[in-house]
Amino acid sequence: MSIDWNHFTPWAALVGGLLIGLAAAIFVLFNGRIAGVSGIVGGLLRPRRGDIAWRVAFAAGLALAPFVYRTFAALPATRIDAGWLLLIAAGALVGIGARYGSGCTSGHGVCGLSRFSLRSLVATLTFMGAGFATVFIVRHLLGA
Amino acid sequence: MNALFAFVAGLVFGIGLIVSGMANPAKVIGFLDLAGTWDPSLAFVMGGAIALGALAFAYAKRRSMSLLDLPMQLPTARHIDRRLIGGSALFGIGWGLAGICPGPALVLLGSGAVKGAVFFAAMIGGMALFELAEHLKRARPNDVACDYSNLTDH
Numbered sequence: 001m002s003i004d005w006n007h008f009t010p011w012a013a014l015v016g017g018l019l020i021g022l023a024a025a026i027f028v029l030f031n032g033r034i035a036g037v038s039g040i041v042g043g044l045l046r047p048r049r050g051d052i053a054w055r056v057a058f059a060a061g062l063a064l065a066p067f068v069y070r071t072f073a074a075l076p077a078t079r080i081d082a083g084w085l086l087l088i089a090a091g092a093l094v095g096i097g098a099r100y101g102s103g104c105t106s107g108h109g110v111c112g113l114s115r116f117s118l119r120s121l122v123a124t125l126t127f128m129g130a131g132f133a134t135v136f137i138v139r140h141l142l143g144a
Numbered sequence: 145m146n147a148l149f150a151f152v153a154g155l156v157f158g159i160g161l162i163v164s165g166m167a168n169p170a171k172v173i174g175f176l177d178l179a180g181t182w183d184p185s186l187a188f189v190m191g192g193a194i195a196l197g198a199l200a201f202a203y204a205k206r207r208s209m210s211l212l213d214l215p216m217q218l219p220t221a222r223h224i225d226r227r228l229i230g231g232s233a234l235f236g237i238g239w240g241l242a243g244i245c246p247g248p249a250l251v252l253l254g255s256g257a258v259k260g261a262v263f264f265a266a267m268i269g270g271m272a273l274f275e276l277a278e279h280l281k282r283a284r285p286n287d288v289a290c291d292y293s294n295l296t297d298h
Contacts, residue, residue, distance in 0.1 A: 001182050004181035004182055009185050012164060012185075013165060013187075013192070016164020016189055017160065017164055017188060017189035017193040017195075019164070020160035021194065022196055023155075024153075024197045024200065025199070026152060026153045026156065027153035028200055029204060029210060031149055032210035032212075033217050037245075037250065038246045042274070042275075045275045046275055054150040058153060058154035061155035062250035062254065063251065063254030064158070065159045066162065066256075068159065069159055069162050077168070078167060080257065081169070082169070082243070087259055088263075089266075090239075090241035090244065090266070091238065091242070093234050093241070094244070094246065094249070095269060095271040095274070097236070097270075099231065099270075100234065101228050101233075101234070102221070102228060102231070106245075106246070106247050110190070110194065110197055112219075114193075114194050115201045115218065119228065123232040126233055126236060127233070130232070130233045130234075130235070
């Protein structure tokens with residue numbers, strides 16, 4: 001292993017992480033809920049009365065973040081290397097997997113670990129391990 | 145009122161994802177690529193988020209109602225089963241293939257990235273498949289009543 005010093009951005013990562021933690025704090029302290037994106041969005045596919053507006057509002061906040069960010073500074077460049085078919089397969093796996101596993105990077109990774117939940121620790125170690133393994137196979141064994 | 149705070153939380157979350165680099169799939173893959181030139185930045189994202197999150201949840205756990213007087217709905221599930229591990233493994237594979245998880249998918253959708261929109265649509269499709277499978281399972285009369293899904297919604 002060698003460190004990619006050119007792309008290493010510890011301060012931006014830390015500040016961004018604190019903002020994510022602040023968002024999770026606002027959400028649990030005011031709304032009394034876990035800021036887990038897959039659960040919030042997935043719950044819209046099982047709509048119940050009185051349980052829709054806050055989910056749409058949270059998702060809208062995420063989707064409008066680039067607009068708000070752009071009023072202060074230029075958006076940082078992003079790059080999606082995956083081709084179309086791979087992208088569709090990846091999206092489907094993320095959607096189905098996060099719902100079966102009851103959470104994703106936000107619900108288990110941020111909120112669950114912040115609650116010291118063993119269940120979320122197991123989930124986080126599992127999806128991180130699967131992510132590391134997948135990138136290793138795709139990049140270094142298949143050479144894509 | 146609760147929708148307003150949900151919107152603010154989503155917005156702050158999204159800006160955090162942009163600032164941290166989590167909304168850039170190439171950077172996420174750089175973090176997941178241990179065997180290549182590794183970019184450890186995202187470990188700092190998790191560290192920062194959990195440092196603040198732990199304080200908030202420690203306080204939240206001692207309350208039964210939120211500051212808006214809504215019931216505190218923290219997960220109660222503790223079981224570790226095949227659903228948790230199998231689902232998380234599938235999620236991790238998808239995450240590793242594209243470098244996108246659900247929060248960044250919404251941010252990329254909002255930024256107007258066509259590939260972000262395609263990923264988001266596929267993700268909703270996957271979630272719909274899950275709902276369909278759960279619905280069919282519930283409809284089977286002889287199935288053992290073992291639906292934890294209400295309790296484990298993160």
